[in-house]
Amino acid sequence: LDYLDLKEKLTLVVHDWGGIIGMAYAIKYPERIKRIIIMNTAAFFPPGNKKLPLRLRIIRDVCPFARLAVLGFNLFAYSALFMATKKGLSKDVKSGLIAPYNSWKNRIATLKFVQDIPLSEKDPSYSIVKHVDENLHKLSNIPMMIFWGSHDFVFDLSYLSEWQLRFPDAEVHTFSNAGHYVLEDEPDKIIILVKKFLENHPI
Structure with a gap:
């Protein structure tokens, strides 16, 4: 993004591993982020000491x-x-x-x-996840929309609950007939909702 030298504010869309990568960037440069869209991902340690599947x-x-x-x-x-x-x-x-x-x-x-999924302090990415986990609150004033496929064997509904706990003002849409690839399962519904979200929060 620095190489592209983007001047306008960004709409950050993250899914899966992109959650921690994208939110790490957002925490470092919150002034560059205008809107955030979340889909079946995490940017924090597993909620409730949840074990890796x-x-x-x-x-x-x-x-x-x-x-x-x-x-x-x-x-x-x-x-x-x-x-x-x-x-x-x-x-x-x-x-x-x-x-x-x-x-x-x-x-x-x-x-x-x-x-590279960090489970303990000895794992290389642990410190990055810890930093993001502890600093997500810095993004609380940025408009956020969350799409969640309920049938995800990794990012289950406990992860969605954690997002909602940290961002209670986020607009949330849960799809009971969608999985991890929520955008593949419910493209038409999500596209309409994204358009409305972008219109309601113009750059």
Whole structure:
């Protein structure tokens, strides 16, 4: 963003791993952020000492299995095509989502980002998550809209509750028939709501 030298204020839209990345940027440069849209993500430690789901713990901690499953068979990206959506994805969308991960080399980032999920102070990203977790309140005056797919085996409704606890003024829309890929499951409804949100909070 510094390279692009953007002068106008930004609308920050975050999902999944983008939550911690985007909110870390917003905390560093709150004056640059005009509006925030959140979708099935976190920018804080798991609420209530929630444990990492078993599927992710296996990939994170069982290195020999993880390397073969993720790097060799692209299991992480393929499983998301079915587990992250409630309504199913079209053939074209599936192809698009796995296209970047077409070789062992191109799947390394997929493995590394799961292994980088911080669970203790010894993990490299722990300090970043801790900093964001402790400073989210600095964004409380920025208009926020939250979209949440209820069927998410990682970012379940306890994560949504945590967002609402920290940002009680946020406009929240929960979709009971959507999964982690909430925008894929409910695109028409979300697009209408986003347009209205942007109109109500012009830059």
